[in-house]
Amino acid sequence: MTEQKSPSPLPLSRETSRQDRYFIFVIITLTLITYLGTLRFDFVYDDNGQIRDNPFIKSWQYVPQYFVSSAWKHLLPLAAGTYYRPLFLAWVRLNYALFNLRPFGWHATSVLLHLLVTWLVYLIVRKMTRRPNLAWLTALVFGLHPVHHEVVAWISGSTESLFAALFLAAFLAYLHSREGYRTRWTTISCGLYALALLSKETAIVLPFLVFAHCWIADGPGVVRDVPEYARRFARAFASVAFYIPIALMYLGVRFKVLGAFSSQVTKVSAPAWLWTMPLLLFSYLKHWFLPIHLAEFYDIFVPAWPDLRHTILPGLVLLAIAAAIWAARGHLGARDTGFAVAWILIPLLPVLDIATFRTDELVHDRYFYVPSLGASLLIALSIEALSKRGSKAFGQPVRLLTASLGLALLLALGTVRATSFWANDYALFTRGNQIAPRNVTARNNLSLEWLKAGQIEQAQTMLERTMREHPDDWLTTYNVSRVQYMKKEYPEAEISSRRAIQLVPDLPDPYITLGQMQLKSNRLGDALNSMRRAVELNPYDPRFHTVYGIVLEASGDCTAAMIQFDAALKLNPGDPYIQREIARCRAADHSRTESDTEPAQR
Secondary structure, eight states: OOOOOOOOOOOOHHHHHHHHHHHHHOOOOOOOOHGGGGGGOOOOOIIIIITTTTGSSSGGHHHHTTTTTTTTTTTTTTEEEEOOHHHHHHHHHHHHHTTOOOOHHHHHHHHHHHHHHHHHEEEEEEHHHHHHHHHHHHHHHHHHHHGGGGHHHHHHGGGHHHHHHHHHHHHHHHHTTTTTTTHHEEEEEEHHHHHHHOOGGGGGHHHHHHHHHOOOOOTTTTTSSHHHHHHHHHHHHHHHHTTTHHHHHHHHHHHHHHHHHOOOSSSSOOHHHHHHHHHHHHHHHHHHHOOOOOOOOOOOOOOOOOOOOIHHHHHHHHHHHHHHHHHHHHHHHHHHHHHHHHHHHHEEEEEGOOOGGGGTTTOGGGGGGHHHHHHHHHOOOOOHSSSSSEEEEEEEEEHHHHHHEEEEEEEEHHHHHHTTTEEEEEEEEHHHHHHOOOOOHHHHHHHHHHHHHOHHHHHHHHHHHHHHHOTTTHHHHHHHHHHHHTOOOOHHHHHHHHHHHHHHHTTTTTHHHHOOOHHHHHHOHHHHHHHHHHHHHHHOOOOHHHHHHHHHHHHTHHHHHHHHHHHHHHHHTTOOHHHHHHHHHHHHHHHHHHHHHHHOOO
């Protein structure tokens, strides 16, 4: 049986294509200008652990490790892995090879990734709808929207734009496969899908998106065979058949490497999950339509019970928005509205698994990066529908150009403000605490910034208050021990360190603090045991080897100390502090040797 193809879309005129290229060039340029300020930003938040303190990105010899371990193995080698992202680690390694620890280059590649994704959004909407105005309008909203502040201004957030570039390219190749050379384009699409999966696990939803597109595109008006629904389903399923083996292979590899498909961080019952969904989805819509109070952290938690504020009102707003979209679909274009809704809902599916997140990390704006293609398309549909009539300029309705220019200005100003808080850690965590004063992660990080600034009492007050409210939070307890150590309150600091170890025994950092306090109280044997345990729990951190080596040197075992210093230097080649410790240890060992042989020579 010969495969029946959808009729080929009519080609766009040469003049329309030329105007198209002009508009997308202007949009890309505006987006670049909007994000230029981020090039002067520093490394912040996870950048320190993922880049500065990550020995695995500082040499090409570690690249094979990316494919057989979790993304955070260097910090938490014994913890259950959630993130298997070898291609993102390879991207980080490439950036390190090019720019070392100079943030400018890292930020430049993050901006370039966003520009690439914006261009792909334009290409997809142009091919998917065959409406050029929709394509550049969607790209305009997507490229400039402030909700992307995390992805572009934060280097570690580029995991979203890297995965999105591959994900969108895979979908674009699928769209090409519908128009001809099916085998070639399907092969390209599947290959890009595999790369997207290796960049971020949320790419798993691509087959669902392809199925939804095929179902909508081949609806009434395109395929009229009877029975219609059976044929549409068969064609849609045939479109995703080649992606399924790739998804299954990825899941198999992921399970082998991580020991599970995902790890449960928070226990959430089915009823609690159900009454949390309205609040979670409403939060993303609020940040999209009112992007004025954006931050890295939000006070959004799993409600204890369904109530008016967290469940009923958000649910009613969502229903009202859904009803409005349904009512307007005829005016906006039913098929294109369907595409927009599919692009919002399907890429959001992985975010709904809230059990994989900490209780204070349920919502992040970066998770709406790919879904915002659909939201941008809905905005573009609305603007175009309201601006069809009237005089024209540059081949476009003046109303359309005016509305687009005004919207671009508002979005660009909002984006400049939203990204400004990512300039450094102090600005980021101060903003986070302002927007989310109950967020434990924001409190902890702001307290550490106060410590760096010498505001010890302020940091201690914040941490002790947080520990009273969250007595089982190990990070807060550990940070309290650090403050107490800085204030030379050693007995209290030791109690806090032991409490942190009791809460989470497999994390190495509290053992280091405990060992330092034991060393202060001349319990050298206990200090050695604590330092040894820290190194056992994480043999990939050069700092732990260095501290352990210093304690061994203090005990007079310079041979064992040199083993630790060598291990540290292997993980962090050329580190001047480690080299000084090696030189000092050798000098001390040489002096002891001379001292031991001197009496024999007499």
